[in-house]
Amino acid sequence: MKTTLNEIKKHKPCSRGWRKLLRNLGKTQADGEPLKITTILDSNGLKDALWCLRAVDERVLLSSLVPIYTTFHLFSARRRNPDLLRIVCTEIEQRP
Numbered sequence: 640m641k642t643t644l645n646e647i648k649k650h651k652p653c654s655r656g657w658r659k660l661l662r663n664l665g666k667t668q669a670d671g672e673p674l675k676i677t678t679i680l681d682s683n684g685l686k687d688a689l690w691c692l693r694a695v696d697e698r699v700l701l702s703s704l705v706p707i708y709t710t711f712h713l714f715s716a717r718r719r720n721p722d723l724l725r726i727v728c729t730e731i732e733q734r735p
Contacts, residue, residue: 640695640699640700640728641673641674641676641695641699642673642674642694642695642696643669643670643672643673643674644660644661644664644666644668644671644672645669645670645671647660647674647691647694648669649694650693650694652687656683656687656690659687660679660687663683664682676688676692676724676728677724677725677728679691680725680728685724688724703727
């Protein structure tokens, strides 16, 4: 599952998370280059990666709801599992 820095910026990310993402990507400003949600997960962590899902194309996100919904209970406050988000995103990226 992918987005771009331009799309993320449109949703007004917090300045701290935005600067961290840019720094970890070696960039100084937003661009239109495809960016995997798993890259955001590695850079900024689970909370920011989940927040960035709002910047994913709606058609892609809607087609991804089944695997996300069926695993959502694993994201409860007691059992946060960033590896699960990585697995779901990787599965979605491998779809034809």
